[in-house]
Amino acid sequence: EDKVVQSPLSLVVHEGDTVTLNCSYEVTNFRSLLWYKQEKKAPTFLFMLTSSGIEKKSGRLSSILDKKELFSILNITATQTGDSAIYLCAVGPMEYGNKLVFGAGTILRVKS
């Protein structure tokens, strides 16, 4: 059974802190791993990772994939209150229909 596990489940930090969110997976025929940010609405896309060791970066957010150890991390540096959200990790197996398997999410709260 395909599985995606995120940790921690929730996290409270202060503005300016750096956080690391973890996503591990067990998926047959891995294709890609995606990170989403969800505030009080639908998830918005952050990154898609398909290759090991190549860091994707967008402003203060970055992510990297390790296909050997089957995990990814999402880093957020110099956190701001606007980073408060649920961060979702999803893995796409090589199946017709492009199904994604989602983790439960990490709830991040950034205090001012």
Place this chain on the structure above:
Amino acid sequence: DVKVTQSSRYLVKRTGEKVFLECVQDMDHENMFWYRQDPGLGLRLIYFSYDVKMKEKGDIPEGYSVSREKKERFSLILESASTNQTSMYLCASFSDNEQFFGPGTRLTVL
């Protein structure tokens, strides 16, 4: 910009009612999905469709059915709503390795 719209943001129904949730996308995507999202469980796939009139069960299809008569529209049907179907329902369409989500429908079944 891709747009995925859902017919209602909030819905309150009674146990036993038939419920229709509509989803429309405007980008000619072939793949569309219905998820429900519950605290601590993440997004769970209910049904997906990879073409008109084609549908596949996801991880939790029990109590739900779907309809895809036109490419842009994917409907989720609760034949007889139950209280354990109270949830946030998210529709998505898929293209170029990215899923685009609708705004969600928060359904409460009393």
